[in-house]
Amino acid sequence: MSAHRAPTGGRIDRSKTIAFTVDGKAYAGHPGDTLASALLANGVTLMGRSFKYHRPRGLLGAGDEEPNALFTVLGPGAVREPNIQATRIEIFDGLQVESQNRFPSLSFDVGAINRLAGKLFSAGFYYKTFFGPEWIKGTRVWHVFEWFIRRAAGLGSASAARDPARYERMNAFCDVLVVGAGKAGLAAARDAAEAGKRVILCDSEPPSPAATAEFAAHANVECLPRTTVWGHYDDMTFAAVERVADHLADPPAHLPRHRHWVIRTKEIVVATGAVERPLVFPGNDAPGVMLASAALRYAAEFAVRPGARIVVFANNDTAYAAAAGLAALGSTIAAIVDVRPNPPEAARALAARAGAELIVASAVVSTAGGKALSGVAIAEIGPDGAPGANRRTLSCDCLAMSGGWTPQIQLAAQQGAKPRWDERLHAFHAPDLPSGWSMAGSAAGDFDLDEGLSAYPAPVFEIKAKGKAFVDFQHDVTADDVRLAHCEGYVNVEHMKRYTTLGMATDQGRTANLAGLAIMAEARGLTPPEVGTTRSRPPLVPVSLGAITAERKDDLKPWRLTPMHDWHLENGATMYNAGLWSRPMIYGAPGETIEQAYVREAAAVRSGVGIVDVSTLGKIAVQGPDAPEFLDRVYTNLFSTLAVGKARYGLMLREDGIAYDDGTTWRLGDNDFLMTTTTANAGKVMQQLEYYLDCVWPDLRVILTSVTDEWAGAAVGGPKARDVLAACVSGAKVDDAHLPFMGIVKGEIAGAPVLICRLSFSGELAYEVYSGAGHAAHVWEALMAAGKPFAITPYGLEALGTLRIEKGHVTGAEIDGRTTARDLGLDWMLSKKKSFVGSAMMDREGLFHPDRLRLVGLVSLDDRAINGGSHVVDSLDGEKATQSLGHVTAACFSPALGRYIALALVKNGRERLGQRAFITDPLRGRAGPVEIVHPVFVDPEGKRMHG
Amino acid sequence: MREYSAFALLKNALTGNTGWKEAWRKPELKASYDVIIVGGGGHGLSTAYYLAKEHGVRNIAVVEKGWIGSGNIGRNTTMIRSNYLHPQNQHFYEHSLTLWENLSQELNFNVMFSQRGVMNLAVGPAQLDDFARRGNAMRLAGIDAELLSREQVAKVIPGMDVSASARFPIYGGLMQWRGGTARHDAVAWGYARAADRLGVDIIENAEVTGFLKDGDTITGVVTKRGEIRAKKTAVVVAGSTGQVMKLAGIDRLPIESHVLQAFVTEAVKPFIHTVAAFGGGHLYFTQSDKGSLVFGGDIDGYNTWAQRGNLPVVEDVMSEFVALFPGLARVRLLRSWGGLMDMSMDGSPIIAKGPLPGMYLNTGWCYGGFKAVPASGWTFAWTIAKDEPHAFNRHFTLDRFRRGLIIDEKGQGSTPRLH
Amino acid sequence: MRITCPHCGRRDVAEFTYQGDANRLRPDPASTDQAAWNAYVYDRVNTRGPHREFWQHSGGCRAHLAVERDTATHAILSVSYARDSDTARAGRRP
Amino acid sequence: MVEIASPLGTAFKPGRHGKPDGAPGVIVCERKPATIVQVAAFSGRETAVREALVKAAGLKLNGKPGAGVVNGSRAGFGVAPGRWLIADDKEGLAGSFAKAIAHEDGAVTRLTHGRSVFRIEGPRAEWVLAKLFAVDFSPEAFPVGDAVSTTHHDVFAAIQRVGENAFDLYVFRSFARSFFETLVRAGEEVGCEVKA
Numbered sequence A: 001m002s003a004h005r006a007p008t009g010g011r012i013d014r015s016k017t018i019a020f021t022v023d024g025k026a027y028a029g030h031p032g033d034t035l036a037s038a039l040l041a042n043g044v045t046l047m048g049r050s051f052k053y054h055r056p057r058g059l060l061g062a063g064d065e066e067p068n069a070l071f072t073v074l075g076p077g078a079v080r081e082p083n084i085q086a087t088r089i090e091i092f093d094g095l096q097v098e099s100q101n102r103f104p105s106l107s108f109d110v111g112a113i114n115r116l117a118g119k120l121f122s123a124g125f126y127y128k129t130f131f132g133p134e135w136i137k138g139t140r141v142w143h144v145f146e147w148f149i150r151r152a153a154g155l156g157s158a159s160a161a162r163d164p165a166r167y168e169r170m171n172a173f174c175d176v177l178v179v180g181a182g183k184a185g186l187a188a189a190r191d192a193a194e195a196g197k198r199v200i201l202c203d204s205e206p207p208s209p210a211a212t213a214e215f216a217a218h219a220n221v222e223c224l225p226r227t228t229v230w231g232h233y234d235d236m237t238f239a240a241v242e243r244v245a246d247h248l249a250d251p252p253a254h255l256p257r258h259r260h261w262v263i264r265t266k267e268i269v270v271a272t273g274a275v276e277r278p279l280v281f282p283g284n285d286a287p288g289v290m291l292a293s294a295a296l297r298y299a300a301e302f303a304v305r306p307g308a309r310i311v312v313f314a315n316n317d318t319a320y321a322a323a324a325g326l327a328a329l330g331s332t333i334a335a336i337v338d339v340r341p342n343p344p345e346a347a348r349a350l351a352a353r354a355g356a357e358l359i360v361a362s363a364v365v366s367t368a369g370g371k372a373l374s375g376v377a378i379a380e381i382g383p384d385g386a387p388g389a390n391r392r393t394l395s396c397d398c399l400a401m402s403g404g405w406t407p408q409i410q411l412a413a414q415q416g417a418k419p420r421w422d423e424r425l426h427a428f429h430a431p432d433l434p435s436g437w438s439m440a441g442s443a444a445g446d447f448d449l450d451e452g453l454s455a456y457p458a459p460v461f462e463i464k465a466k467g468k469a470f471v472d473f474q475h476d477v478t479a480d481d482v483r484l485a486h487c488e489g490y491v492n493v494e495h496m497k498r499y500t501t502l503g504m505a506t507d508q509g510r511t512a513n514l515a516g517l518a519i520m521a522e523a524r525g526l527t528p529p530e531v532g533t534t535r536s537r538p539p540l541v542p543v544s545l546g547a548i549t550a551e552r553k554d555d556l557k558p559w560r561l562t563p564m565h566d567w568h569l570e571n572g573a574t575m576y577n578a579g580l581w582s583r584p585m586i587y588g589a590p591g592e593t594i595e596q597a598y599v600r601e602a603a604a605v606r607s608g609v610g611i612v613d614v615s616t617l618g619k620i621a622v623q624g625p626d627a628p629e630f631l632d633r634v635y636t637n638l639f640s641t642l643a644v645g646k647a648r649y650g651l652m653l654r655e656d657g658i659a660y661d662d663g664t665t666w667r668l669g670d671n672d673f674l675m676t677t678t679t680a681n682a683g684k685v686m687q688q689l690e691y692y693l694d695c696v697w698p699d700l701r702v703i704l705t706s707v708t709d710e711w712a713g714a715a716v717g718g719p720k721a722r723d724v725l726a727a728c729v730s731g732a733k734v735d736d737a738h739l740p741f742m743g744i745v746k747g748e749i750a751g752a753p754v755l756i757c758r759l760s761f762s763g764e765l766a767y768e769v770y771s772g773a774g775h776a777a778h779v780w781e782a783l784m785a786a787g788k789p790f791a792i793t794p795y796g797l798e799a800l801g802t803l804r805i806e807k808g809h810v811t812g813a814e815i816d817g818r819t820t821a822r823d824l825g826l827d828w829m830l831s832k833k834k835s836f837v838g839s840a841m842m843d844r845e846g847l848f849h850p851d852r853l854r855l856v857g858l859v860s861l862d863d864r865a866i867n868g869g870s871h872v873v874d875s876l877d878g879e880k881a882t883q884s885l886g887h888v889t890a891a892c893f894s895p896a897l898g899r900y901i902a903l904a905l906v907k908n909g910r911e912r913l914g915q916r917a918f919i920t921d922p923l924r925g926r927a928g929p930v931e932i933v934h935p936v937f938v939d940p941e942g943k944r945m946h947g
Numbered sequence B: 001m002r003e004y005s006a007f008a009l010l011k012n013a014l015t016g017n018t019g020w021k022e023a024w025r026k027p028e029l030k031a032s033y034d035v036i037i038v039g040g041g042g043h044g045l046s047t048a049y050y051l052a053k054e055h056g057v058r059n060i061a062v063v064e065k066g067w068i069g070s071g072n073i074g075r076n077t078t079m080i081r082s083n084y085l086h087p088q089n090q091h092f093y094e095h096s097l098t099l100w101e102n103l104s105q106e107l108n109f110n111v112m113f114s115q116r117g118v119m120n121l122a123v124g125p126a127q128l129d130d131f132a133r134r135g136n137a138m139r140l141a142g143i144d145a146e147l148l149s150r151e152q153v154a155k156v157i158p159g160m161d162v163s164a165s166a167r168f169p170i171y172g173g174l175m176q177w178r179g180g181t182a183r184h185d186a187v188a189w190g191y192a193r194a195a196d197r198l199g200v201d202i203i204e205n206a207e208v209t210g211f212l213k214d215g216d217t218i219t220g221v222v223t224k225r226g227e228i229r230a231k232k233t234a235v236v237v238a239g240s241t242g243q244v245m246k247l248a249g250i251d252r253l254p255i256e257s258h259v260l261q262a263f264v265t266e267a268v269k270p271f272i273h274t275v276a277a278f279g280g281g282h283l284y285f286t287q288s289d290k291g292s293l294v295f296g297g298d299i300d301g302y303n304t305w306a307q308r309g310n311l312p313v314v315e316d317v318m319s320e321f322v323a324l325f326p327g328l329a330r331v332r333l334l335r336s337w338g339g340l341m342d343m344s345m346d347g348s349p350i351i352a353k354g355p356l357p358g359m360y361l362n363t364g365w366c367y368g369g370f371k372a373v374p375a376s377g378w379t380f381a382w383t384i385a386k387d388e389p390h391a392f393n394r395h396f397t398l399d400r401f402r403r404g405l406i407i408d409e410k411g412q413g414s415t416p417r418l419h
Numbered sequence C: 001m002r003i004t005c006p007h008c009g010r011r012d013v014a015e016f017t018y019q020g021d022a023n024r025l026r027p028d029p030a031s032t033d034q035a036a037w038n039a040y041v042y043d044r045v046n047t048r049g050p051h052r053e054f055w056q057h058s059g060g061c062r063a064h065l066a067v068e069r070d071t072a073t074h075a076i077l078s079v080s081y082a083r084d085s086d087t088a089r090a091g092r093r094p
Numbered sequence D: 001m002v003e004i005a006s007p008l009g010t011a012f013k014p015g016r017h018g019k020p021d022g023a024p025g026v027i028v029c030e031r032k033p034a035t036i037v038q039v040a041a042f043s044g045r046e047t048a049v050r051e052a053l054v055k056a057a058g059l060k061l062n063g064k065p066g067a068g069v070v071n072g073s074r075a076g077f078g079v080a081p082g083r084w085l086i087a088d089d090k091e092g093l094a095g096s097f098a099k100a101i102a103h104e105d106g107a108v109t110r111l112t113h114g115r116s117v118f119r120i121e122g123p124r125a126e127w128v129l130a131k132l133f134a135v136d137f138s139p140e141a142f143p144v145g146d147a148v149s150t151t152h153h154d155v156f157a158a159i160q161r162v163g164e165n166a167f168d169l170y171v172f173r174s175f176a177r178s179f180f181e182t183l184v185r186a187g188e189e190v191g192c193e194v195k196a
């Protein structure tokens, strides 16, 4: 046992010893210890450095309120977890932590030099300097200073090493959520459990034996230890984080490190307790000065004496109980210094029980000692907190202070309602609570204290002695900073916060906010409720990004795979992400470049036959007697006239007249259509159609079903395409008479039913072969086998793109949400016989303007590639002088033409056909002459696909 | 000597920091002004400043519902850039950027505009081409832009996953080095102080609850602190536009109010020195001079007037961030908040005279109006002073929708949740 | 936020897609009244308070719902199938 | 007849995953119904369609939203207003529905290939599913036979409780492989047995 650890008592297990290191130095503790208690037991008082002045700091608190003792937890591997409160780290064998914000070491920190310039670094000082004189233009001066500021910024450092841990989510539903398993929370949980309700009981602390024992038998109570409820969202949805494995030396791989709980409840009981407030006086941040309740917790829960000789400094009775408790646990209480002239009898009795000298109407006005406390100076004070002349010093190694209690109401205030002021507690209560909410225990201001004692403090927040008196410990905000904000007009509490950064540190001002606003209130001559509090926001305690990411860590989005996916991989495809889909880009032969591969693939289609996986196209079953009418309304062209067994190309507009999507729709029966959409827009189009059916035309008898995944497709195209099909299709004839252009037949390939439509994206004689997705790989292989004699070539997206560019077919790059049918040369598809979605607005002046960008083709005249995203210009006159006429939407090497070509959207492009222009791509340093041509490069009469 | 300087700091430090003046006065309102500006956000304050400075109009009241900077100027992720695609936007935002570049000196207030670069990360060759289209358009308009390779991107942001095995591998990025961030609150305070010194009355806690009218003509406003009259009343209340305009009898506008959430982590030693946006989802991020990672994503996607968001977007944003920075799963979220955005139907702003006589309207900033603060105030001041738009804002009219002259950067049409 | 789908019960907002202001009536398809179309496509009431709007239960039964929701508090005041709403009814054949 | 191929491919890894000791918390397998078919009614014709469906399939579906039944090798449940999904271990149901449902009442859509079905069963099935879906899986809220339509982020799923501790998950086939991996991973905490 160390000198600081009592031989008995506390929640620790003395039978086992745990070894851990801080900055490489070895320490020992026991199961049940936090890093804070274990270090205290080892006599360590210096646990951190403050943000701005690098002042030495020790423990202030024992729980979530701790602002000072922040460490970086190391490992596994190179992983680092910065800014973790020592009070929240349960030690385990092999734990390694590192102190922060110091150089070269915690005990000798050169940054502490900032203290010397303390007055210069007053609130908001950086707004007033660092930007240079007016005659130095630009931001250069600031950049120089900022470089140094950023070097000094930050607390701990993060690591780039991939966190190997897993994180998970849990969706929970209950009748009553109880937050906090203190006395009040336990009682609330008990009541709810006995009423037969489904209860979830969360507490930030490790499992308490009391809760565990009590609720072991209740199947309707779920106890979640190490779980902090951090967010309140609409409709009684709460977010909580469970630290599942942080306390384990060797967590098994199947356990998540953190679990993100999303709890929907009917009722909530907030029993989160109250936090004690520090008093604001010079030197109140010295290591060894801590909250009285924290001092007591260390002694009672961990059997660690926070000091051998303790001075208690208070403005209320509760600290007397703490003093008595500390004395009973083996500390000497040198004195109780109370700002009040007349503490009540019950308190005096406790002082006597503690063996403490009682010094009333007095206050601590300074502290002595560097990295550990050696004594305090006290003086008599007046009712306004101003100290008188009468001074004495007391030697002590711990100062336990209590400035009153602040109920923990943040959860109830997160939705933005205004908290209510309690004149006696000098603190805020939860706002008026909506139904389903209740506050319990000290969170409700209900302190269950011994007879004659009260938690109501004297309204003294600050002792106005000379020296740096801290309000916000982590951010080094002093009482003078608050007054400076006042002097400069930053008097609104939110201005004060932002100007001084009070309450913006990792503890969000849990212990600091009230004193800060009280000091501002005094400066303004207002009461604290008139000044008001700053807004609470989630999360209530810092939460790992990993926890909230949950199962999406390492798995951001699911993959969508076509049935032929494995075949593509086995056959050398380079895959490409298209939204969530994975699609073959090329099937490169060894040594081939991408361009060589797609040129080979595309050329094979033009000269022989190719096959491409088109399973990703959106497919929507449109069924019902009103399906033809519905299609007439959503497409620009007519579908009611389409014969059964035929397909038609369709174009959709948005309501504002802009082109939306295109695709073919197949009429499979009188009431039965199969619509296809582009891969990218499948979801959006489906949603749009559903919207019209539900919200605009509810009496149309139409059923829409996504069948994208039901049907897989292979497009077989090229002069030999028909031969391939003829070789493998049974049950249907595929010759021109039976299967004309845009015709559909049903048949079988290798025993699997297929639906074949003769349509062409490549401009060749081509067929889309659809089969049930579960048969599709089988059908694909059969097509490959049948195509073998014709040297069938699988092709990927690059070749697909090349073929469509050669044909001047538009897709997403051209239908980009800004172009009209006219811009794209699709005006022929705008029916004049009917109105359709978009018809009313497509003729607005802005959509008709001659300067609009219109689709054209480009041919490179210098035989070099044209980059996508290049612009088209009239003349090449350096980079700046030229005006953009438009831009390239898609480009490729055309095997059919033997030239580099592109599609482009060019101002008044249709008037420029045959003209010369230039493409320019200053970003990639490419410019060159082009000819503007009609966008259909290959077979404009369509002989090949009709062939 | 100018009020704020290193010398002044030193002098005041020696005298106990008691010599500083109020950054802006707390005046009582007068019965009438030449111009009333409704809304003490970035745009309102900069409008007042440029009216006073450029156009000599000094008798101005800025009336603000709460405290200045309580709106979006005080809660945005502070990204500044002019990397727009459409010329109508390019010229305007580039003008803004040039004003930003000398703003601290001009206002004698360090707004900490830090030109650390703004980058759009492309997740595929098609997206890279799309960014190239934008970058080339910028270059042709005389704006700086660079296309970075994957390797260059990795150098700019160490620790980011640019591997080919990522779910959405990064192919490169469009970088505007002159873009960056500024200290949001300082912008509000700096403009307020500079306007105040030119005589502008900044009146806080004066919510406008009605308009004074003579027939159709707006002749002033009713505020919680009294009535004020003016020949010209400018409404520049960002997310609150719908509500304020209803007070003037304008019931419907091409504007929806949506919430955008933003996030900061605990401070860690700075390692991200640039601003970046991830094209594989809806994420943009930077690291502040304090060390906090500051980031945001998509809007929540529904009409709202509550300045707070919901959990699904929080989860989405964290997921994308952790996907890009797998080492940051152990860094912790410190605070999240929301701001109300005035989402216009094409994603571009409105800075125009009207819609009623005596009234001027500035709105439609969506999630991108912080960077516009200088140019918005500058052009709006011009429009108010001269009763006609400047070339920079002449396209930002209210009637462009009816006329089909939409400026749609995203190509998503009139669905704000997709912008 | 949670919305009670008449078919699926109370579900998280993540399962729904906002489909916009339900106060707008689509003009008669044959109408060429540009002001009416402009109002339909671009103008919004953008109410602070009870607001009629469409949501699709896109991550559930996919029905569109007519929801009345307080945009200041996010309280859901009523939910019904969109096809039964006034707006949709106006689109039915006479 | 050509067999319907599993979408799982390399993602199918039979055996024990995760927690190595004790009985598995969940057992996961792919079910391969020979028929999955959707029956949908036009607005106002829901009852007529449901009655025709009950007759043709022999499944006693009541009109309650989300209600369903499991009857040996055949299961059916409501997925949306006026929409039901029926799965059968035999082929042929779609044809009989097409005959039974009048064109004026509704439509029949085959989805046998488009949906993949996974069964998860075991004492921790509710716990594991609750990780992925924001649905109350407690037996009071979700009795045997009932079904829900929901999503795990981008993956749409219809889930039917087919037993006290057993659920069938219908997901879009293109997502099946990814989703299956997610499901097994979610099961690892409690020990997950993947069976053929």
Ligand SMILES: Cc1cc2nc3c(=O)[nH]c(=O)nc-3n(C[C@H](O)[C@H](O)[C@H](O)COP(=O)(O)OP(=O)(O)OC[C@H]3O[C@@H](n4cnc5c(N)ncnc54)[C@H](O)[C@@H]3O)c2cc1C
Pocket (backbone or CB within 6 Å): B038, B039, B040, B041, B042, B043, B044, B063, B064, B065, B066, B067, B068, B069, B070, B071, B072, B073, B074, B075, B076, B077, B078, B079, B080, B206, B207, B208, B209, B236, B237, B238, B239, B240, B244, B260, B261, B262, B296, B338, B339, B340, B341, B365, B366, B367, B368, B369, B370, B371, B372
């Ligand atoms: C989370 C978030 C992130 C953002 N990120 C960026 C970014 O990275 N880059 C970028 O360029 N932009 C960003 N923006 C957008 C940018 O913040 C806004 O577009 C811009 O601040 C809006 O202009 P403003 O500053 O004038 O608005 P505000 O600051 O909102 O000003 C409007 C003012 O009007 C006041 N007001 C309202 N009603 C009344 C009334 N009745 N009477 C009197 N006063 C009234 C309000 O109180 C408010 O102060 C972001 C916005 C948000 C919310």
Ligand SMILES: NC(=O)c1ccc[n+]([C@@H]2O[C@H](COP(=O)([O-])OP(=O)(O)OC[C@H]3O[C@@H](n4cnc5c(N)ncnc54)[C@H](O)[C@@H]3O)[C@@H](O)[C@H]2O)c1
Pocket (backbone or CB within 6 Å): A179, A180, A181, A182, A183, A184, A185, A202, A203, A204, A205, A227, A228, A229, A230, A271, A272, A273, A274, A293, A318, A319, A321, A322, A405, A408, A440, A441, A442, A443, A446, A447, A448, A449, A540
């Ligand atoms: N020293 C004193 O004199 C003093 C002061 C205050 C309270 N008390 C005593 O404490 C008792 C009050 O009990 P109580 O239950 O109100 O408070 P409590 O402090 O005993 O319990 C609150 C519990 O809530 C947990 N908690 C807080 N925020 C949480 C969150 N967001 N998520 C999960 N858990 C969270 C805490 O870990 C803690 O265990 C009374 O008996 C009172 O006398 C004594």
Ligand SMILES: Cc1cc2nc3c(=O)[nH]c(=O)nc-3n(C[C@H](O)[C@H](O)[C@H](O)COP(=O)(O)O)c2cc1C
Pocket (backbone or CB within 6 Å): A494, A503, A504, A505, A508, A535, A537, B074, B075, B076, B077, B078, B184, B264, B288, B290, B292, B294, B334, B335, B336, B337, B338
């Ligand atoms: C760029 C930026 C950085 C911020 N950094 C912090 C921070 O370090 N600590 C903090 O508590 N809040 C920080 N905030 C959030 C503010 O505290 C506050 O939440 C935000 O300005 C919105 O105001 P509200 O929450 O009072 O509504 C930051 C905000 C912004 C815009």
Ligand SMILES: [Zn+2]
Pocket (backbone or CB within 6 Å): C005, C006, C007, C008, C009, C057, C060, C061, C062, C063
């Ligand atoms: Zn539903």
